[in-house]
Amino acid sequence: MPQLPIHRSSQLTDFGVYLKTIISKTSVSSDRYAFSHTDDYYFFGFIEDGQCCLNIDFEEYTFGKESLVIIRPEQVHRIIDAFNLSATFLIIDSVLVNEEEKRTLERYGRQEIQLSDISELKPLLSLLDCKLSGMENPSAKAVVQRLTTVIVGLVVENIVNATIVQSKLQGTVTRHKEIVWEFRDLLENNIRSNRSPSFYAGRLNITVAYLNEAVNSVLRTSVSHHIQNEIILLAKRQLVYTKASVKEIAHSLGFDDYSYFTRLFTKVAGVSPTLFRKNYHE
Template sequence: MIKDQFPVINIGQLDEFKQEDILISRFAPYLAVHKNLQQAHKHDFYHLVFFTDGAGSQTIDFERFEVKPFQFYFMIPGQVHHWAFEGHVDGYVVNFSGNFFQSFLLKADYFEQFSFFSGNANEAVIEVPVAMQADMINLFEKLLRESEDKQRGALDMVRLLLVELFISIGRLSAPNEQKQVSPYNLTLLKSFRNLIETNFRSLKLPKEYAELLYITPNHLNALCNDLLDISAGEVIRNRVVLEAKRLLVNPELGITEIAGQLNFSDNSYFTKFFKKQTGSTPEEFRKQFITKRS
């Protein structure tokens, strides 16, 4: 049985939880209630924060970002994150479960079109331009009112406002998209990533995934190089490294146990793999992370 290395927060466990599958709050009072969430943890729900005031840092899957006013942070279930704020911090927070939109949207994969829901930490932080800042604040104020007033159809109005928010933020990256990508290739890449998420512990070679996708390894590699600018093998290795980091920061897990969970034949092979990918041994990474957090 695989041990979970971080506290996993369920949306129903939150003290101010009032409505099924959704929580909307100003960030300052939310932070005051949930000071314990400043330590590294995971959610089983989607977590959105829009900062309007404050400074410090937010770390998502071991990628550190400087917190600034008018920044969005999007996190999907399972990502590891923690805060390190400086002084007063405020804004808005929205937590919603995967079920919240299930009966509302016919497309089960609707959110997969938005890069900030990809699970890639570097795509999860978005700065809002000055021209949009007032509109974003107004939208969040509407979300708060609908959440608090509980008028007829309030939850559906919340869903509509959130979809409006996601589309508006998604458009921010549209002018920078240079490549015209076919729907087939996007679907193929999504299928590859989904297969990695399910099988990264046991399947570590591109040819194994290519076989499951009914394409050649060369086709899969060309796809990843074209859309992601990295090879298919690197996509797989990056996911293994991320999981290794998540496991390593749990002091209760030994290196040998972690190597076993990730299906490495022995501790030595795992150590060589990890050092080649990160520049640090597993023990060095563990010490560095614990030192940074203390």
């Protein structure tokens, strides 16, 4: 059983920033990127033209012209295909993304969000490319890093604005959004030890019914289903990319009852953990 490959920023750059422009009439997938892997860095893909299809955390997404691909550290992903693609890929070490920006990218950086206009970022990306080509200058490293933080700030601003517009179109209540992001933050830190909706409602000082209302309005699912989907996603990653037994995976995710874990996985994924692992490696 293969271990999950991890791509590290240190393999590409010694100062945390790497930029690559892709112009291709055919597939851009390569031996390095065509298989599933995770990164220890943030990946921003600015799609100027054409189309790109990726698998991100076992879901397929298609990105078209003037859209932005965001892949956060630890997300499992691979390139499926691309057509007439013109794009700029920006890789940024996590150390260059501040904590507030990380929280925003976690909360708002959904793969489904596509930006209507990335034109203001193009001259900055061109400038960054120019600076990266002249790294023999002693001050170039600091300039590149500062320019990168500006680009990240604009990306985060664009994401928030796009989400606000999308929310207004969907009639999503702002208070609901705030509750959901707080809920997701809590879930990330507690999912292995507590999967009860009442626990999260209590931590947010609201009722379970109101938490369900908020989650349903923003994520289009219930609190219980969202918790189940998140824990099963963690299980899928371990099933595919580690040698751990199903029982060991269940225990690592906080399940003392191995049989219950198996039933829950089968209910959510549609197949048993063993069959999921077998199918993915055929």
